[in-house]
Amino acid sequence: MGDVRRELSNPPGVHPPQAHYSHVARAGQTLYISGQLAMDASGAVVGVGDARAQARQCYANLTAILAHYGGKVGHLVKTTTYITHWAYRPLVAAARDELFPAPPYPANTLVVVQGLAEPQFLVEIEGIAVLD
């Protein structure tokens, strides 16, 4: 499998990472996308106190990262959704339903965690995508 090419990058349209990591790693046709938080391209927090707005921004970031590789949300095979409170589950589901109004849906794991990178973040969504 000498055709596995690795590329780690921070695509345009998404804020620069706050620490030493890449937003996405590509290995062959597989994209491993870092957990996305609700920050716009300038790094400003979006949707303070609003889990639905935050989830929308997380998905917008995932979408921008996929687009950098010619991909779409339909290429996501698996997401992991971290929320910091029970109450956010239906709000995040609502944002997800906007993105995926009809099947096929990616696989997903949802867990409630103690916290994310900073207290203002209520939602984090990471993804694995497989391009055509």
Next chain:
Amino acid sequence: MGDVRRELSNPPGVHPPQAHYSHVARAGQTLYISGQLAMDASGAVVGVGDARAQARQCYANLTAILAHYGGKVGHLVKTTTYITHWAYRPLVAAARDELFPAPPYPANTLVVVQGLAEPQFLVEIEGIAVLD
């Protein structure tokens, strides 16, 4: 790698997902399986208050999903095990030892989280499998 075929599905023998996600996504020979909770095929909760029984049901779901693709638990390469309390660790290990009585064992990460999709769930197990 034009031979990567993607398929997202909800195999028979496992409850329909409660939200817009698939139980499993297949990309080539790799299966990304959503975090499984202790629900039987009808969606009824199994093992209320009993982490060992819940873990058994999670593994039963993983097994059913793998079987849909001709796979077995031996095809699991990685699991992630989420539990909601310290006390459940040996109970989940006991269920795991039933499933994998001898090596080789899959890689695994265990973390204690604040909560899962609903309060009655004590254990969630997701997996990545690679078919032959």
Next chain:
Amino acid sequence: MGDVRRELSNPPGVHPPQAHYSHVARAGQTLYISGQLAMDASGAVVGVGDARAQARQCYANLTAILAHYGGKVGHLVKTTTYITHWAYRPLVAAARDELFPAPPYPANTLVVVQGLAEPQFLVEIEGIAVLD
């Protein structure tokens, strides 16, 4: 894709797992590495109460596991970093910056969880690597 070979192992230089799991599963060129805790090769806890020292040990374990397959940390494409308290984030970042002083950096997700396998563990780091 009949060239996918699976191997699950516990490489030398890393403590034997405490339970029935493998430290790493190889599928083709992809390595799925179990969440690593701060234990040395003898199983002794390293860095009690010191998240930076613990993160260093986690990375040392990842490095040893990669080396077993001829890999280096540069082959990591994705890590997931679990910490048990906010305060550990900059400490873990410092250890990470030692390992990855310059780009390219792997993708990463960081979450704060309730707990890890035992109370003395403050940090757990798992990884996916793709070999050449």
